[in-house]
Amino acid sequence: MDDMRFYCLHSELCKTLANEKRQMILGTLRDGEMTVSQLREKTRIPQANLSQHLSLLRGRGVVSARRDGTHVFYSIANPKIIQAFDLITEVMLESLEQQKGLADRALAPDAAE
Amino acid sequence: MDDMRFYCLHSELCKTLANEKRQMILGTLRDGEMTVSQLREKTRIPQANLSQHLSLLRGRGVVSARRDGTHVFYSIANPKIIQAFDLITEVMLESLEQQKGLADRALAPDAAE
């Protein structure tokens, strides 16, 4: 079973996305490239911490950086990341709907289960 | 900024996928529903640990369970999970390609950068 390597890489990429701050960064970067300062203003993430997350995202190839003078512009490396992001959103919303449905049924137990 | 809740839920779903064992489970379940025993054989994950992961996946609505006698059948709750899974695979492979490209260029530095 050499799928092991496959699943490892797979989960590694998921881990990179598995953090609210990093999701926030991606959600902000989806509109186009942006400097760290701009990201800091939009996301309200403290500078050091923001840099840490950007470093991780960079290391995993999720975003890419471009230096221009004293500024560094970040952008999403692969547009498919955005597709994945949106799919996750859909799954999330549908899951919430479903849970809501279950809750409603529990509150109004007309028919027996 | 109430996107906070959005990004939280978003990353929570990603966290659910951010583990090799759970990826393995999903990769195995994508062919159809399966009992815990079958999953254990295919994935070689110890029973208790497998149950723990399944419990987490169930709690987050990623898989659903159906009991039949003494067996419990698990299946992927939302087909979009599989789409997301495959997108992640694509991103991963393209990222590997790109890294390989960079490595090749580093080994054969003909033209200046």
Place this chain on the structure above:
DNA sequence: GTACAACATTCGTATATTCGAATGTACTCG
């Protein structure tokens, strides 16, 4: 009822992540 199989949960520990504080580096301007 007992015995057994299939699966789930709890608990404790090892390991990984996250984040702030401090410090470091790269670049520009004068």
Place this chain on the structure above:
DNA sequence: CGAGTACATTCGAATATACGAATGTTGTAC
């Protein structure tokens, strides 16, 4: 050169995750 801005890295402590071992639960058969 020094000073200031933009960004990155390191370190340590708090928190979260993963997993094995033991124990529980649920269902079937007898």
